[in-house]
Amino acid sequence: MTTKFVSAADLMARVLGAEEFRYVAIEHPISSASEAALSAEAARTVAEGRQILAG
Amino acid sequence: MMPLSSERYTVADMMAAQEFFHSRNWTDGLPIVPPTAEAVQACLDWAMLPPDHLVGVEPVRARQITAEKLAINSVMAGCLPMHFPLVVTAFTAMLQEPFLLHGATASTGGCAILTIINGPCRQELGMSGTFNALGSSDRATTVIGRSIRLALGNLLDVRPGDVDRSTLGHPGKISYCVAEDEEDSPWLPLAEERGVPKHASAVTVMSAGAPRQIMNEWTTDPAQILDTFVAEIKACMRHYSIYAGNYAVIFPPQLRTHFAAAGWSKADIRNYVYENAVVHRRDWADCGKGAVVGSRGDTEYRALSEPDDLLVVAAGGPAGGFGAVIPPWFGPKSKACTVAVGACVDCEI
Amino acid sequence: MSIEVLDPTYGGGAAAFALAPRLGTLKGKTVGVISNGKRGTRPYFAALERMLLKEGAARVVLHTKSNYSAPADAHIMAEVPEWDAAFVGIGD
Numbered sequence: 001m002t003t004k005f006v007s008a009a010d011l012m013a014r015v016l017g018a019e020e021f022r023y024v025a026i027e028h029p030i031s032s033a034s035e036a037a038l039s040a041e042a043a044r045t046v047a048e049g050r051q052i053l054a055g
Numbered sequence: 056m057m058p059l060s061s062e063r064y065t066v067a068d069m070m071a072a073q074e075f076f077h078s079r080n081w082t083d084g085l086p087i088v089p090p091t092a093e094a095v096q097a098c099l100d101w102a103m104l105p106p107d108h109l110v111g112v113e114p115v116r117a118r119q120i121t122a123e124k125l126a127i128n129s130v131m132a133g134c135l136p137m138h139f140p141l142v143v144t145a146f147t148a149m150l151q152e153p154f155l156l157h158g159a160t161a162s163t164g165g166c167a168i169l170t171i172i173n174g175p176c177r178q179e180l181g182m183s184g185t186f187n188a189l190g191s192s193d194r195a196t197t198v199i200g201r202s203i204r205l206a207l208g209n210l211l212d213v214r215p216g217d218v219d220r221s222t223l224g225h226p227g228k229i230s231y232c233v234a235e236d237e238e239d240s241p242w243l244p245l246a247e248e249r250g251v252p253k254h255a256s257a258v259t260v261m262s263a264g265a266p267r268q269i270m271n272e273w274t275t276d277p278a279q280i281l282d283t284f285v286a287e288i289k290a291c292m293r294h295y296s297i298y299a300g301n302y303a304v305i306f307p308p309q310l311r312t313h314f315a316a317a318g319w320s321k322a323d324i325r326n327y328v329y330e331n332a333v334v335h336r337r338d339w340a341d342c343g344k345g346a347v348v349g350s351r352g353d354t355e356y357r358a359l360s361e362p363d364d365l366l367v368v369a370a371g372g373p374a375g376g377f378g379a380v381i382p383p384w385f386g387p388k389s390k391a392c393t394v395a396v397g398a399c400v401d402c403e404i
Numbered sequence: 405m406s407i408e409v410l411d412p413t414y415g416g417g418a419a420a421f422a423l424a425p426r427l428g429t430l431k432g433k434t435v436g437v438i439s440n441g442k443r444g445t446r447p448y449f450a451a452l453e454r455m456l457l458k459e460g461a462a463r464v465v466l467h468t469k470s471n472y473s474a475p476a477d478a479h480i481m482a483e484v485p486e487w488d489a490a491f492v493g494i495g496d
Contacts, residue, residue, distance in 0.1 A: 001493045007217070017421035018421040018423070021423070030443070032444070033444055035447045039448075039451040042448055046452065046459055049491060054426060059410065063410055063411070065409075068405065075409070081412055091408060092408065115475055119416065124414065124415065162473055385473070
């Protein structure tokens with residue numbers, strides 16, 4: 001999700017019993033971001049996601 | 056008698072109780088009534104509900120909402136036992152899937168739960184649908200509305216910055232409960248129009264933005280009066296959200312009298328608003344949103360998907376040509392729900 | 405005089421949660437992506453899909469929820485068991 005929802009992610013992880021759940025946080029907001037910025041965030045998502053899924 | 060199952064704590068006195076609850080983020084910032092076992096049991100006894108009665112399940116997180124937990128939060132809010140059945144009914148309505156409670160309470164859109172009360176319970180509980188109808192008109196509507204806020208926070212983590220991501224929110228989040236002024240109205244009560252048997256008490260809940268007050272005391276023509284309401288709805292569509300959903304419109308006596316004189320029913324009002332509360336995508340260009348008009352400028356948007364999506368409510372003090380438009384949280388995502396007092400999760404409601 | 409008060413918060417505990425086994429690599433995997441469909445998500449998820457395929461994923465399945473304020477539609481959730489991994493967002 002975006003950086004402004006990190007606390008929501010932490011809360012939901014906690015209440016679902018997954019306190020150590022790792023996620024990717026990208027820059028907020030998306031709605032007005034440029035395509036170049038979104039592409040850069042997608043690249044970061046893949047890089048960080050790769051690490052999370054690799055273990 | 057089934058015992059209460061909630062954990063218990065001992066606090067030194069009333070002031071200690073305040074700090075105990077505040078420090079744990081269990082309040083809305085206002086003082087609370089300490090929820091003793093006796094006070095909670097009194098609510099359950101009045102409503103004839105066992106503590107483990109399942110009021111409903113919040114569908115997204117699969118959280119079970121029990122009578123005991125609602126009673127605890129109702130006592131905290133200042134409810135007397137006689138107020139409690141209305142809180143149970145409100146939650147029964149809110150937990151229905153079409154209401155989308157999680158979305159409505161989590162959204163950055165910042166809506167609150169508007170609760171409209173109909174039926175004989177209004178008089179039994181001393182509710183006033185007149186002066187200050189939308190701004191804490193009486194004890195019953197104030198504490199019932201507050202109970203909803205406290206229970207949402209304590210049972211579903213709907214607190215600012217937790218599940219509740221409201222950017223701004225509005226004061227209705229503290230309490231947003233209005234009793235319809237049925238006695239001085241030429242129209243059918245809202246709940247009866249929505250299928251509740253005549254003379255039954257009922258609660259209608261709607262995910263609602265803040266009220267937008269209008270004024271038109273310069274005409275007695277119902278269509279012209281409605282044009283002012285429609286203009287406010289269209290402004291909301293342009294400035295906030297263009298998508299169709301439930302709107303509520305509030306008519307005080309000074310305006311209602313003109314509709315009665317002209318023989319306009321609530322259905323006439325709904326049909327008029329349905330036909331006239333229409334904007335086009337190109338209208339966004341006039342209020343700073345031209346970037347998203349694109350090639351779809353002629354696309355037409357109605358405030359209402361159908362006339363019955365307009366909740367027409369008679370309320371307000373005896374003088375003043377004011378009315379109110381209450382917009383939806385966000386289009387059709389959450390649907391207003393009406394439940395009769397005494398209905399339960401297993402009933403055909 | 406002391407007062408005994410009741411806990412107003414939800415009494416149920418958190419459900420048991422078990423992390424799925426780690427994949428080790430995305431190469432050859434089927435990756436599901438669930439978008440909430442809000443403005444800006446289309447170019448973001450389009451870029452994500454391209455990059456996942458470049459990373460070596462065998463297939464990327466992109467879905468958009470019908471209501472971005474509600475959980476993913478039932479037909480989307482029904483496909484999840486066929487995926488090796490999922491990219492899902494909760495807020496934007």
